[in-house]
Amino acid sequence: MRNAALVLGIIAGLIGMLVGFVSFGYVEAVEYFGEIEGVAEQVGNTDLVQMTSVIAPMLAIAGGAMARARALWGGVLLMISAAGMYHAFGFNVFTMFPIAFAGVAGVLAVAAGKPDEEKAHF
Secondary structure, three states, rough: OHHHHHHHHHHHHHHHHHHHHHHHHHHHHHHHHHHHHOOOOOOOHHHHHHHHHHHOOOOOOOHHHHHOOHHHHHHHHHHHHHHHHHHHOOOOOHHHHHHHHHHHHHHHHHOOOOOOOOOOOO
């Protein structure tokens, strides 16, 4: 389960980076060129979108990388990443895979335990 969390977390971070690049660029383009009614209108909270574009993919990649060694911490980072992407970008055709992958990876990492240890995460 830790290996699955690692792979899903890194994939979620990479796809999340693509969504983040596009979202950050869209906000900057509309800010620079101005709104075009019916075509390109500015999002409601630009700071939230831009910060989440950078932070959420980093959390997913870091959580996935930590999933093997520190499954609890990695799982928490993955779940925060999934929640952040959902809050900032919503659930749509472009965000469904990074949100779902990060969420499933977070659940797998938190649920993972080493069978030869008395405590799973400490």
